[in-house]
Amino acid sequence: xxxxxIKGGVPLRGTVEISxxxxxALPILAATLLTDEPCVIRRVxxxxxxxxxxxxxxxxxxxxxxxxxxVTVHAKKIKGYADYDLVRKMRGSIxxxxxxxxxxxxxxxxxxxxxxxxxxxxxxxxxGFQALGCKIKxxxxxxxxxxxxxxxxxxxxxxxxxxxxxxxxxxMMAAALGDGxxxxxxxxxxxxxxxxANFLNAMGAKISGVGSPTITIEGVKKLHGAEHEVxxxxxxxxxxxxxxxxxxxxITVKGARAEHLRAVxxxxxxxGVSVERNGADLIARRKGKLKPVDITTLPYSxxxxxxxxxxxxxxxxxxxxSIITERIFESRFMHVxxxxxxxxxxxxxxxxxxxxxxxxxxxxxxxxxxxxxxAALVIAGMAAKGTTQVNRIYHLDRGYxxxxxxxxxxxxxxxxxEEK
Ligand code: EPZ
Numbered sequence: 001x002x003x004x005x006i007k008g009g010v011p012l013r014g015t016v017e018i019s020x021x022x023x024x025a026l027p028i029l030a031a032t033l034l035t036d037e038p039c040v041i042r043r044v045x046x047x048x049x050x051x052x053x054x055x056x057x058x059x060x061x062x063x064x065x066x067x068x069x070x071v072t073v074h075a076k077k078i079k080g081y082a083d084y085d086l087v088r089k090m091r092g093s094i095x096x097x098x099x100x101x102x103x104x105x106x107x108x109x110x111x112x113x114x115x116x117x118x119x120x121x122x123x124x125x126x127x128g129f130q131a132l133g134c135k136i137k138x139x140x141x142x143x144x145x146x147x148x149x150x151x152x153x154x155x156x157x158x159x160x161x162x163x164x165x166x167x168x169x170x171x172m173m174a175a176a177l178g179d180g181x182x183x184x185x186x187x188x189x190x191x192x193x194x195x196x197a198n199f200l201n202a203m204g205a206k207i208s209g210v211g212s213p214t215i216t217i218e219g220v221k222k223l224h225g226a227e228h229e230v231x232x233x234x235x236x237x238x239x240x241x242x243x244x245x246x247x248x249x250x251i252t253v254k255g256a257r258a259e260h261l262r263a264v265x266x267x268x269x270x271x272g273v274s275v276e277r278n279g280a281d282l283i284a285r286r287k288g289k290l291k292p293v294d295i296t297t298l299p300y301s302x303x304x305x306x307x308x309x310x311x312x313x314x315x316x317x318x319x320x321x322s323i324i325t326e327r328i329f330e331s332r333f334m335h336v337x338x339x340x341x342x343x344x345x346x347x348x349x350x351x352x353x354x355x356x357x358x359x360x361x362x363x364x365x366x367x368x369x370x371x372x373x374x375a376a377l378v379i380a381g382m383a384a385k386g387t388t389q390v391n392r393i394y395h396l397d398r399g400y401x402x403x404x405x406x407x408x409x410x411x412x413x414x415x416x417x418e419e420k
Contacts (some may be wrong), residue, residue, distance in 0.1 A: 020230035037225030046208030098173030152180030189268030292320035309376035319358030335373035
């Protein structure tokens with residue numbers, strides 16, 4: 001398994017181009033199953049997750065080509081049965097269920113299972129499918145969903161931690177080809193959900209209200225092929241803005257959308273990292289000393305849970321007490337023990353991490369546990385004195401395109417160590 005070797009203490013300086021959003025690309029690639037015509041999706045980040053999704057589409061019978069960030073998919077004829085192992089390995093693949101139900105009125109996919117950050121239930125997805133007239137059977141690790149027809153309906157999709165991002169996308173995709181009107185209350189407002197709806201509307205769907213908690217879908221008979229460019233990855237952009245603050249450098253982030261980053265830019269400002277707009281570019285640099293701040297992760301447009309770990313890596317450098325409360329997932333603090341190996345002083349109290357910041361970090365071998373935790377460890381390693389080896393970097397490769405190359409261009413002393 002590959003690892004990153006990082007020599008810390010270098011302020012990052014320069015410009016970085018943000019890739020397309022992983023969390024928009026995955027459901028948008030799944031949505032290409034809704035039509036028998038070819039679709040062209042541009043600015044797809046080249047990640048293990050997106051390559052996996054293309055493999056899943058091919059296992060369903062679609063033809064697909066992934067070249068220079070553009071994926072061409074032609075799901076002329078498809079089957080409703082996805083390869084058990086393929087789906088089981090990537091939670092995000094649950095979002096093929098909606099398109100399969102919309103197109104074929106049936107879907108047989110393995111239960112996605114949980115992951116290190118939480119149980120990751122899909123009860124809200126199933127609740128929505130049932131509201132659309134689907135019969136759901138769960139046996140032998142599979143979800144078997146069938147419907148005589150998809151009938152529009154109103155439903156409330158709020159759960160234990162508020163809306164569901166992929167659940168909202170799944171219902172939109174199933175209802176797009178349904179009979180009648182579907183109204184989703186407590187829909188997710190994330191920009192990635194808006195991007196999926198924009199692609200569906202480009203295919204001829206009739207979806208309105210996206211970006212608000214109430215989405216209306218008027219079913220249509222057929223969807224046609226379309227072209228679409230994926231929105232920039234706001235989580236990747238946030239990661240680089242934070243890295244500028246953590247290394248006391250100055251980074252110009254190109255290709256991001258400031259309007260998707262309001263909560264992050266606000267909190268960074270409070271913490272002493274200014275993010276200024278220069279046209280479409282964002283320039284991040286420290287403004288004086290880092291200050292402790294309190295953060296609670298919330299559904300969009302609140303502070304994103306996917307930036308929680310990276311923010312913690314910054315706040316361990318800010319002298320004083322920062323309280324970080326994770327309200328979306330039940331165990332998203334795997335990075336705490338690894339940050340402690342670098343000298344961080346953090347205590348977990350239920351859903352909160354109490355960060356006693358300001359102690360100097362010194363490099364050590366650490367273990368990545370999940371996608372965003374690995375990004376936090378890379379940030380901390382770049383701020384630490386000495387050398388940090390971040391092991392199991394495959395977690396990071398799932399969601400960050402060419403992270404080491406982008407960091408190297410900014411002056412980071414980082415190299416990928418391939419395990420023989
Ligand atoms: C998406 O996951 C993202 N993944 C996650 O990003 C992100 O953290 C999450 O949304 C929240 O913003 C992709 O888009 C591929 P949810 P998703 O359904 O849709 C509970 C990353 O690092 N819930 O919005 O699976 C759930 O347990 C990844 O890029 C139910 O209770 O998340 C969680 O507590 C990690 N029942 C909360 O809702 C359900 O049926 C939010 O989950 C579904 C979810």
